[in-house]
Amino acid sequence: MKRTAFLLLLAALPAAVTRPQRGPEDESVFVRGLRPDQHESLLYVWTSDADQKDPDFLAVIDASPTSSSYGKVITTVPTSAPANEAHHFGYTVNADRIFAGGLFSNRLFIYDVGADPKHPKLVKTVPDLAASTGYSGPHTFYAVPGGVMIAMLGAKDGGAPGALVQLDNDGNFVKALPAPKYMYDVGIKPELNLIVTSSWAHPHAVKAGNTPMDQVGDEVVAWDYKTGKVLQTEHLDKAPLEVRWLHGAAARGGFINCAFGNSVWHWEVGNDGKLAFTRVIKLADTAIPADMRISYDNKFLFVSLFGGGAVQQYDIADPLQPKLVSTVAFPQAQMMKLTPDNKRLYVSNSLLSNLDGKVPYRVRLIDVGVKGMTLDPKFDVDFEHLSTGEARPHDMLLK
Secondary structure (H helix, E strand, C coil): CCHHHHHHHEEEEEHHCCCCCCCCCCCCCEECCCCCCCCEEEEEEEECCCCCCCEEEEEEECCCCCCCCCCCCEEEEEECCCCCEEEEEEEECCCCCCEEEEEECCCEEEEECCCCCCCEEEEEEECCCHHHHHHEEEEEEEECCEEEEEEEEEECCCCCCEEEEEEECCCCCEEECHHHHHHHCEEEEEHHHHEEEEECHHHHHHHHCCCCCHCCCEEEEEEEECCCEEEEEEEECEEEEEEEECCCCCCEEEEEEECCCEEEEEEEECCCCCCEEEEEECCCCCCCCEEEEEEECEEEEEEEECCCCEEEEEEECCCCEEEEEEECCCCCCCCEECCCCCEEEEEECCCCCCCCCCCCCCCEEEEECEEEEEEEEEEEEEEEEEEEEEEEEEEECCC
């Protein structure tokens, strides 16, 4: 019996030792990060200076509930320039670097967050991604082995087409995959050898502000992950934005929100490899769903409503018939970040400098339960009164 027990233990050891610490998967399925049993200690926020006179910056917020500085900005690490439109950012696979983009400036800022996570260091600035890659408008940053894939909204001149651009871990250009026309977000499912990308508008139209609907995309594109070949193009409602695969190796579907169609769609990959799309949520005409997150047990879908001023929680036990569980009011709700234990949801409230309304800029924490959500009164981070003045928080990462 002892020998049998020993052999069973020995057989289990390699899996335990070699299994990487993954997640959160809606960041990138390749990122090694927090385990479900770990509580985040820091929240990074990619932030624009509101009056564009001071450099944009990476804000570091204390997220440890036992800390005396809990819920406060403990440091800011400025970029090398103002007026970038700090929009999205993402980790490298090892989560020791952050690639952060200037949506309007086309600059790339690389931060070291491995050596001293509480005090990141700006280690490199790529002055013009349009010059180095041939594409502009860096949006989603998605870690892949050997570097970072960036969804670029448009061509070098700010028009069509967008592209998936891959850089190495030092920000050097590797390759580009031109899109049929538009680009916005990217999500990879290695088990199915699939990439799914979405649509917004080209950089010149985004910079103009209220983009005419005839300049807004409705395409969702499926790609072969290994070859980069476009496999399928589908047309949904206007502005299909966040690509969110359901979690786990066996999952074959996901959700996507159409901001200007005020809808949420579900897709399922059939046995033939084709994606079948179904509109599963129709929201009020002014809701403008901005971001979505799926709980890591695939039980709940969270949707932020920029126009509706709220965050919603849906039961997705039946993904084709989501059921509204809870709603929390939050003016101009925008980006969200869910913790790996599914218990905490961080929310920011700045979209773009040319689309934001006049609201107090904040990052808040929503406590999540199976019966609903509640705002955490102890975590209310003020971005109105920083040393450089008012700032606009957008994307977030856990550390």
